[in-house]
Amino acid sequence: MARVFCFRMICMLDDIAKASSDFDAALANANDSHALDDLRIHYFGRKGGLIPAFFSRLKEVPKEQKKEAGDALNKLRDRLESELKEKSERVAAEEARRKEARSIIDVTLPARAPRLGHLHPVTIVRREVEQIFREMSYTIDPGPEIESDWYNFEALNFTPDHPARDTQDTFFVDVNRLLRTHTSNAQIRAMERWKPPVKVLSAGRVFRRDEITMRRSPMFHQAEGFIVDKGIHIGHLRATLEHVVHRLFGADSKMRMRPSFFPFTEPSAEVDMSCVFCKGTGCGTCSQTGWMEILGCGMIHPQVLRNVGIDPEEWSGFAFGMGLDRVAMLKFDIPNIRTLFENDLRVLQQF
Numbered sequence: 001m002a003r004v005f006c007f008r009m010i011c012m013l014d015d016i017a018k019a020s021s022d023f024d025a026a027l028a029n030a031n032d033s034h035a036l037d038d039l040r041i042h043y044f045g046r047k048g049g050l051i052p053a054f055f056s057r058l059k060e061v062p063k064e065q066k067k068e069a070g071d072a073l074n075k076l077r078d079r080l081e082s083e084l085k086e087k088s089e090r091v092a093a094e095e096a097r098r099k100e101a102r103s104i105i106d107v108t109l110p111a112r113a114p115r116l117g118h119l120h121p122v123t124i125v126r127r128e129v130e131q132i133f134r135e136m137s138y139t140i141d142p143g144p145e146i147e148s149d150w151y152n153f154e155a156l157n158f159t160p161d162h163p164a165r166d167t168q169d170t171f172f173v174d175v176n177r178l179l180r181t182h183t184s185n186a187q188i189r190a191m192e193r194w195k196p197p198v199k200v201l202s203a204g205r206v207f208r209r210d211e212i213t214m215r216r217s218p219m220f221h222q223a224e225g226f227i228v229d230k231g232i233h234i235g236h237l238r239a240t241l242e243h244v245v246h247r248l249f250g251a252d253s254k255m256r257m258r259p260s261f262f263p264f265t266e267p268s269a270e271v272d273m274s275c276v277f278c279k280g281t282g283c284g285t286c287s288q289t290g291w292m293e294i295l296g297c298g299m300i301h302p303q304v305l306r307n308v309g310i311d312p313e314e315w316s317g318f319a320f321g322m323g324l325d326r327v328a329m330l331k332f333d334i335p336n337i338r339t340l341f342e343n344d345l346r347v348l349q350q351f
């Protein structure tokens with residue numbers, strides 16, 4: 001019972017016993033590699049670790065008792081070392097397994113499809129119309145959107161005081177230039193460029209100072225088609241338009257020609273399609289008429305031919321200007337023209 005008299009010795013053996021039981025509790029709570037590292041540092045750290053500190057204290061224990069204290073300390077160190085090692089290995093293996101499980105790729109999951117772009121309904125119609133005319137060997141030739149008064153009005157036989165020239169209808173860029181109000185400028189440009197016989201289809205944007213309504217918008221799209229050759233008469237015009245309408249809307253679709261007026265055609269007509277929304281009975285979209293106007297047309301006025309140096313005694317032609325937005329509305333059941341210009345993806349993705 002020599003220990004009783006050795007204060008340092010008792011104290012040290014007690015401290016070793018306490019360190020031993022503290023370790024058991026701490027080890028039970030250390031469940032990941034960080035906690036285990038902390039524990040290792042707490043017991044074995046070179047600076048301030050409990051085990052090295054015990055070994056330093058051993059110097060102060062009286063010689064004859066050193067063995068007992070040293071044995072206890074060695075036992076503690078060996079046990080702690082092996083238990084730390086054993087648990088660290090177990091935890092590391094578990095952590096590696098969990099990490100791998102997280103990185104596994106399930107190749108059987110259905111893939112998320114990449115989002116594809118969609119053609120705008122007006123683009124679909126424009127391309128379709130261009131294709132129909134390409135098949136009839138028309139030249140596809142878009143004209144400029146910014147135009148002079150000559151090409152948009154004067155050469156097309158608009159008198160200087162014609163109401164369409166009014167600032168109420170036309171957007172002017174400056175005194176000499178304006179945004180074309182129709183694609184008919186393409187007729188003049190093409191007839192200046194190519195000698196007859198000539199067949200051209202020209203589609204693009206046009207601009208008018210119109211209020212926005214169900215059917216009208218300040219910017220819309222037209223496709224202008226015209227032909228100049230020998231012996232062209234109104235029967236060619238009618239047959240061509242019927243062909244186009246049947247291609248666009250099916251062979252049983254109905255169209256009608258109404259007499260009308262344009263300064264650059266004589267005679268002139270407008271073509272209506274039976275309204276697809278009400279099937280001809282009358283609705284808000286067709287202003288209760290049962291018909292929707294899709295184009296203006298006529299035989300090219302002799303004065304227009306003369307304006308571009310073509311002899312109207314020798315040559316004749318027809319021309320038409322089709323509203324592509326109207327056609328898109330009819331074809332795709334879109335009752336409001338604004339739907340075409342709002343760029344709502346929920347709408348556009350349907351085409």
Ligand code: PHE
Nearest residue numbers: 182184296297298319320321
């Ligand atoms: N340019 C006319 C319009 O915008 C349509 C048209 C074109 C009429 C060609 C006759 C001939 O209303």
